[in-house]
Amino acid sequence: MAAVGKPLLFGYFRSSCTWRVRIALALKGIEYDQHPVNLIKDGGQQLADEYKRVNPMLQVPALRIDGVTLSQSLAIIEYLEETRPSPALLPRDPVQRARCRIISDHITSGIQPLQNLAVLKRVGEGSQEWAQHFIRRGFQALEQLLQETAGRYCVGDEVTMADLCLVPQVANADRFKVDMSPYPTISRINQSLMELETFQVSHPSRQPDTPPELKA
Amino acid sequence: MAAVGKPLLFGYFRSSCTWRVRIALALKGIEYDQHPVNLIKDGGQQLADEYKRVNPMLQVPALRIDGVTLSQSLAIIEYLEETRPSPALLPRDPVQRARCRIISDHITSGIQPLQNLAVLKRVGEGSQEWAQHFIRRGFQALEQLLQETAGRYCVGDEVTMADLCLVPQVANADRFKVDMSPYPTISRINQSLMELETFQVSHPSRQPDTPPELKA
Incomplete structure (x- = not known):
């Protein structure tokens, strides 16, 4: 290669x-x-x-x-x-790796696709409520799952692939004005992750194509 | 373990x-x-x-x-x-492994979630057209991708994870009466896979909970 x-x-x-x-x-x-x-x-x-x-x-x-x-x-x-x-972005233990992938797939297959731009265009009227519905449904399950797997981050105390999926999804929830109070574990992990330099430089507000009015 | x-x-x-x-x-x-x-x-x-x-x-x-x-x-x-x-269900070469995962993720994140039961219930009227729309959109891209990766199966000549996603999605397309003629590669691979004993015994028509009228 x-x-x-x-x-x-x-x-x-x-x-x-x-x-x-x-x-x-x-x-x-x-x-x-x-x-x-x-x-x-x-x-x-x-x-x-x-x-x-x-x-x-x-x-x-x-x-x-x-x-x-x-x-x-x-x-x-x-x-x-x-x-x-x-x-590493995945732990070494197969069960812990599986837990990272379960959380990642839950977000990338179970939540994000239902609130992406193309789908919301197709939904038309009521698209904000549609997005909120599927984010809430997904976060409810995720909150419960994280209570079993989380340490400082989604799975234990190291940043994994699951965390890479969590933070952008929480930002989407914020854009769709989802009330985050029922999801204290998700919120707590998101906050810990957003303290990391690697998550900050990757933020939508700091990219070459970020419009000036949204720049951090 | x-x-x-x-x-x-x-x-x-x-x-x-x-x-x-x-x-x-x-x-x-x-x-x-x-x-x-x-x-x-x-x-x-x-x-x-x-x-x-x-x-x-x-x-x-x-x-x-x-x-x-x-x-x-x-x-x-x-x-x-x-x-x-x-x-193995994934090839050894990292690029080929990536191709398997791209196809798998495309189906499991890009198609299936948009036509599953909970979503179609929420869509209500017009849910058949909704499902058809997203399956067609997904299959159009998949057909093109497969033209680059496929051998006898989705990626080369060995069965991989991608094939495990393809066959059930084609069955869903069939249930939603999607015209498969624009997708000759998808159809051809599906046919090859359905000749395999492992795919046949896993078929919905042959499970313990298959209703008698749908049993193969």
């Missing part, structure tokens, strides 16, 4: 799936360039022919790395973990 | 997420017992307090194995792969 230049991340400052990958790259200390893809402008630049050649899934993120272009945030993170194992 | 009796799968014959795990167990030659959870009866047995103690996510599948209970189909499959590596 030849390293071919600096990795290039195709993403959008506000996309929670892109944010997950930005945190992974920051935690692993991988330098990369960004190619912003604006999901709003021109009816969605991810739908343009130019981007279709990058990622036929027409979604962000995509990461050009090691001479290939990968999509799907968790697949990208697992690839980074396998090719650049240190620092 | 002590092996504690035979693994017990909590699932539903028609659940595509449960089906993925049944195929994994069959391919790895793992004997297991089934505990059916009827998603329709009694307003959904997965919502009952009894099941909440098994899986706070209130979803099937859940697998009790090695003294723990795991949920989320892909997390379960990755756990089986790590603890029972042979036969």
Whole structure:
């Protein structure tokens, strides 16, 4: 596997799936360039022919790395973990690894897809309530699960893949004005994570394509 | 890690997420017992307090194995792969592994969640068209991706995790009467996979909780 230049991340400052990958790259200390893809402008630049050649899934993120272009945030993170194992984003014990993946999949399959832009467009009227409903349903289960797995972070006291999914989803909940008081464990972990430099530099408010009025 | 009796799968014959795990167990030659959870009866047995103690996510599948209970189909499959590596469900090469996970995540995050029972109930009127829309959108991208990765199966000529996601999703497409003619690669791979004994015994028509009128 030849390293071919600096990795290039195709993403959008506000996309929670892109944010997950930005945190992974920051935690692993991988330098990369960004190619912003604006999901709003021109009816969605991810739908343009130019981007279709990058990622036929027409979604962000995509990461050009090691001479290939990968999509799907968790697949990208697992690839980074396998090719650049240190620092680890998954524990060594198989059951603990499973717990990280359960939390990650719960967020990335059970919550985020139901409140993403394309789905809410399709919902139309009442889309805010729709998003709130599915975030609340997902957080209720997640809160219970975390009570069994959490230490300082989602699974024990080390940052794992699960945490990379948690923080962007909490930010989405905030955007959709979900009352977080029923989820003290989620809120507490989110707060601990947001104290970390790697999560701060990856934040949507600090990206090259962040509009000036939203810059931190 | 002590092996504690035979693994017990909590699932539903028609659940595509449960089906993925049944195929994994069959391919790895793992004997297991089934505990059916009827998603329709009694307003959904997965919502009952009894099941909440098994899986706070209130979803099937859940697998009790090695003294723990795991949920989320892909997390379960990755756990089986790590603890029972042979036969492998992921290739050895990191890029090929990533391709398997991209296809798997695309189906499990990008398609299935948008056409599952709870979501379609919430959609109400027009739910069939809703499901068709998101399956078609997902299959269009998947067809293109598979043209780059497929051999006899989704990634090359060996059965991988991606195939475990593909077959149940094609069955869902069939239930929602999606015209499959624009997706010749998906259809061809599905057909090849359905010739395999492991996929046949895992089929919804051959489970302990399959209603008599749907039994194969």
